[in-house]
Amino acid sequence: MEVEPQSNTSSISHSQSLFSSLVLLLSFLILNFLLIWNLTKLAIKRKKNNKYHPVAGTIFHHLVNFRRLHDFSTDQAHKHKTFRLLSPLRSEVYTTDPAIVEYILKTNFSNYGKGEYNYCNMKDLLGDGIFAVDGAKWQHQRKVASIDFSRRILRDYSTKTFKDNVEKLAVLISEAAITNTRIDIQDLLMKSTMDSIFQVAFGVELNCITASNREGREFAEAFDDASNLITWRYVDISWKIKKLLNIGCEAVLKKKIRIVDKFIYKMICSKIEQISKLQHDSRQDMLSRFLLESEKDPVNITPRYSRDIILSFMIAGKDTTAITLSWFIYMLCKNPHIEEKIAEEVMTATKEFGENASIREFSEKMTDEIINSMHYLHASLTETLRLYPGIPLDPKICFSDDTLPDGFNVRKGDMVAYMPYAMARMKFIWGKDAEVFWPERWLGDNGVFTPESPFKFPAFQAGPRICLGKEFAYRQMKIFAAVLVRFFKFKLGDEEKPVKYRTMLTLQIDHGLHIHAILRK
Numbered sequence: 001m002e003v004e005p006q007s008n009t010s011s012i013s014h015s016q017s018l019f020s021s022l023v024l025l026l027s028f029l030i031l032n033f034l035l036i037w038n039l040t041k042l043a044i045k046r047k048k049n050n051k052y053h054p055v056a057g058t059i060f061h062h063l064v065n066f067r068r069l070h071d072f073s074t075d076q077a078h079k080h081k082t083f084r085l086l087s088p089l090r091s092e093v094y095t096t097d098p099a100i101v102e103y104i105l106k107t108n109f110s111n112y113g114k115g116e117y118n119y120c121n122m123k124d125l126l127g128d129g130i131f132a133v134d135g136a137k138w139q140h141q142r143k144v145a146s147i148d149f150s151r152r153i154l155r156d157y158s159t160k161t162f163k164d165n166v167e168k169l170a171v172l173i174s175e176a177a178i179t180n181t182r183i184d185i186q187d188l189l190m191k192s193t194m195d196s197i198f199q200v201a202f203g204v205e206l207n208c209i210t211a212s213n214r215e216g217r218e219f220a221e222a223f224d225d226a227s228n229l230i231t232w233r234y235v236d237i238s239w240k241i242k243k244l245l246n247i248g249c250e251a252v253l254k255k256k257i258r259i260v261d262k263f264i265y266k267m268i269c270s271k272i273e274q275i276s277k278l279q280h281d282s283r284q285d286m287l288s289r290f291l292l293e294s295e296k297d298p299v300n301i302t303p304r305y306s307r308d309i310i311l312s313f314m315i316a317g318k319d320t321t322a323i324t325l326s327w328f329i330y331m332l333c334k335n336p337h338i339e340e341k342i343a344e345e346v347m348t349a350t351k352e353f354g355e356n357a358s359i360r361e362f363s364e365k366m367t368d369e370i371i372n373s374m375h376y377l378h379a380s381l382t383e384t385l386r387l388y389p390g391i392p393l394d395p396k397i398c399f400s401d402d403t404l405p406d407g408f409n410v411r412k413g414d415m416v417a418y419m420p421y422a423m424a425r426m427k428f429i430w431g432k433d434a435e436v437f438w439p440e441r442w443l444g445d446n447g448v449f450t451p452e453s454p455f456k457f458p459a460f461q462a463g464p465r466i467c468l469g470k471e472f473a474y475r476q477m478k479i480f481a482a483v484l485v486r487f488f489k490f491k492l493g494d495e496e497k498p499v500k501y502r503t504m505l506t507l508q509i510d511h512g513l514h515i516h517a518i519l520r521k
């Protein structure tokens with residue numbers, strides 16, 4: 001099982017950790033009792049002729065296989081497309097079947113959602129933000145944000161932000177290449193995407209990548225720690241007791257959320273002040289636009305609600321993009337012939353910039369037309385997302401008893417999770433080369449990118465709750481990837497060291513991705 005985040009636990013006193021162990025033991029006993037209770041209830045229900053998916057184990061199998069959780073699930077899915085794990089509180093159904101994915105995400109969308117379980121885990125950090133809620137609150141935010149995301153002003157502002165930030169990143173990588181210094185590219189990408197999303201959200205430069213803004217750096221660290229600690233709640237069965245007693249991770253989480261809130265509310269106040277002096281149509285960032293909405297509906301859109309909305313976008317958009325770019329670079333290191341094919345496409349598409357264009361000139365000259373013309377790059381990023389989906393497993397709660405398209409039953413309160421990571425490895429979906437990194441699978445005979453059904457490739461989810469930032473993410477990833485591949489080649493820092501994911505809500509590379517960058521002539 002994963003250990004608690006170290007930096008956050010050092011302050012726990014000895015007696016507190018003894019107490020925590022007792023709490024853990026007690027919770028374990030209670031859970032075992034509930035598991036047996038649940039099994040008995042299930043046996044009684046079975047007599048009513050309901051059909052349930054085959055059982056692949058209990059959630060304790062997840063704990064035992066925690067470090068390789070997604071591969072454990074893939075192994076199980078090779079045996080059964082859809083299987084069940086028994087848990088003390090509910091059955092957990094895990095599926096790789098595109099028909100079930102379509103059913104829960106679209107056909108019977110209203111019966112599957114975040115539910116109280118996810119809301120309860122996330123609300124201390126995300127409040128009523130879009131990522132944590134269902135129903136009317138979700139609908140309202142989805143509507144406002146969808147309109148916002150389709151606006152030209154936000155699009156142009158974000159493109160400019162990506163170009164500025166990739167330039168800062170490429171300058172750092174150049175310095176490392178010249179001095180032959182090994183870098184953790186995942187760490188740099190995380191900082192860079194944090195800078196991008198923060199600037200688009202608040203209209204303010206955070207500059208994590210250069211570490212020049214102390215307050216901003218403290219906020220970014222607190223936000224990252226708080227996100228990790230919130231994730232930890234999904235495996236720490238005793239978190240509610242710890243929260244009540246304000247001990248361990250929960251005490252640290254509270255402190256981190258306080259730092260995040262202080263910074264965000266300061267930002268909101270200064271924005272409100274600025275806005276009163278500005279023309280409405282000059283507001284480029286998301287916060288300003290939400291504050292504009294709040295002028296129309298001050299009762300519902302409070303500063304607290306604006307904070308919740310923006311933080312959800314940050315959590316949704318920051319790590320997922322950085323993680324995808326990190327796995328993309330890992331794939332380039334493993335497949336140099338694909339790296340060269342991408343470089344060739346980028347050079348051809350940008351021929352008119354001239355061979356000696358600087359990083360700044362190159363990124364500034366990249367137009368939407370050029371970005372859209374790079375189909376092989378688009379296919380390579382999509383193939384990366386297929387094999388290494390930023391969100392590898394996505395659980396939904398079933399709101400009322402139901403029968404899934406394969407004829408099996410689920411009960412109210414059960415969890416139904418679709419598994420993009422395992423789905424990518426299923427031969428019945430992708431053919432016998434399912435596990436091979438092969439961007440060509442996304443290209444038609446004319447070399448043009450051809451999308452797949454989102455129920456077969458649900459890396460961005462699908463249906464009414466499909467990722468709102470998909471286009472935004474591709475634009476950022478394509479700008480970053482084009483600049484990086486144009487100016488550098490990449491090699492793994494240590495060819496022998498296995499590159500693995502760290503089990504958490506996202507598919508981060510464990511201990512980062514250490515590489516050498518080589519300047520491309």
Ligand code: HEM
Pocket residue numbers: 130131142197312313316317318320321324385389390391394458459460461464465466467468469470472473
């Ligand atoms: C490669 C990058 C990305 C991937 C793989 C990705 C994937 C996903 C997935 C799987 C979900 C569904 C999560 C759930 O169960 O609720 C989601 C939702 C969402 N994503 Fe993304 N995302 C990416 C980038 C972004 C970016 C850059 C933004 C914003 C700037 C964003 C904004 C959102 C929002 C707001 C939602 C919630 C939508 C809703 O509940 O209606 N995402 N994303």
